Amino acid sequence: MGKELKKWKRRKAALKQIDDIESKRDNVLIIHYSCESFYDIKDGRTPRVTSIAVRNFSTGQTSSFSIHKSAEQMGASVDEIDARYDEFEKHMLDEYFDFVKSRHGYTFVHWNMRDINYGFQAIEHRYSVLGGGSFIIDDARKFDLARALVAIYGVSYIGHKPSGRLHNLVEHNRMTMKDTLTGAEEAAAFENKEFVKLHQSTLRKADIMANILERVVDGSLKTNASWWDMHGAHPSILVEVATKHWGWMLFTVLATIVGVASAFAGLF
Template sequence: MDTGQTKSFSIHLVAERRKVLGSISEHYDELELEMLENFFQAVRERQHCKWLHWNMRDANFGFEALENRIQALGGRATVSVPEERRLDLSRILIAIYGVGYTSHPRIENLMEQNSITAKDFLTGKQEADAFEAKQFLKLHQSTLRKVDIFANFAERAHAGRLQSYSSWWEMNGRSIKAIGEWIREHWLIGSVITAIGVVGAAVRAWPSISLLF
């Protein structure tokens, strides 16, 4: 995030290195296996890093899916991304701004709200179509664009500049409620508030009490 540098893993890059760009389909499995081996080697070298992702939470679309795929191709994932270092940006944004911060599809609509260009960006349906059409360069470019977009979201949210549909209360109400709960639970502050309440009640009652003397 600090340097803005991107390391990419794609079928297209592996095919380019092996000089088989014109026959990717014929070598697809071996190209994919090499790509995944390169990826997991990078994971091994970056065990100290935090991994920001978007909804990569299960075996259908997630880190487990990558591990399962390399095994299906005859390889082996010798290392995993530690779960405690996986940060789901989609959930983080909901935690900050509330579930209504943008409408579905969230990525595309949040891009529009923040005037982020969609150049090279493909939706899930468009990526599936590109895969069927063997347009691997387009898939590679779309992946790079999405990495840049997610970094953009994270940087703007961190700086407090991400435009959303959330109201002030949606963004701050939970924090205010949490402070109230903490005050009620903290014995010293609770005692002080109780004492203030007793003193206040005594002050209000003093005119009536003084009439008795």
């Protein structure tokens, strides 16, 4: 199968998933979280989770879980977080997993939450390490919006630099950047123990992702994609289909003959 035909099929599949999400939006949750920078970890452990935001796509209602909220609930001050981080993180993840377990069958829309460094696996692993047991969200319930945008609009739909595709897409669509931190800024905020700032950024990014998804659904998202990318069409697809399927080849040949004959007859 040729490259363009594969891209066309991936785009078609992604659009089908978008349609499915729109049809059941009451049971769709936008999730984002912030954590310790995995680039700065030297001992091989998974990054500590700082905050998680989960937004209902239909209602906009957002549930959030964070280190500083857990500390407050447990009667501790922000100054105690560093010394008791594992304790507060466990409390936060207890609340998060209680929430997730009560949303059986919901779809989780995320942005690149794909592996043990940053993703559902990382959160699940942290919970297990902290003694919270094991709970895994089935992969069939996860929808990676970042990958879907590449499938729908093409790999060049927006640039990576300077702050990543999400930030660049926000700027390109003139969405507000208020409270939104870049990856580097989040790492700095964690080191400086600015947990409230991290939480605000997490909440804002969940809102941004919902906004982006809404614009994909209604076709108003602005990108750098070409007409060919946006419509999933490319001349090479027709060529490949024609060469691999004799029916299409025969139809093409006959259509060409008829067209030439008609043009020739018109001369007399």
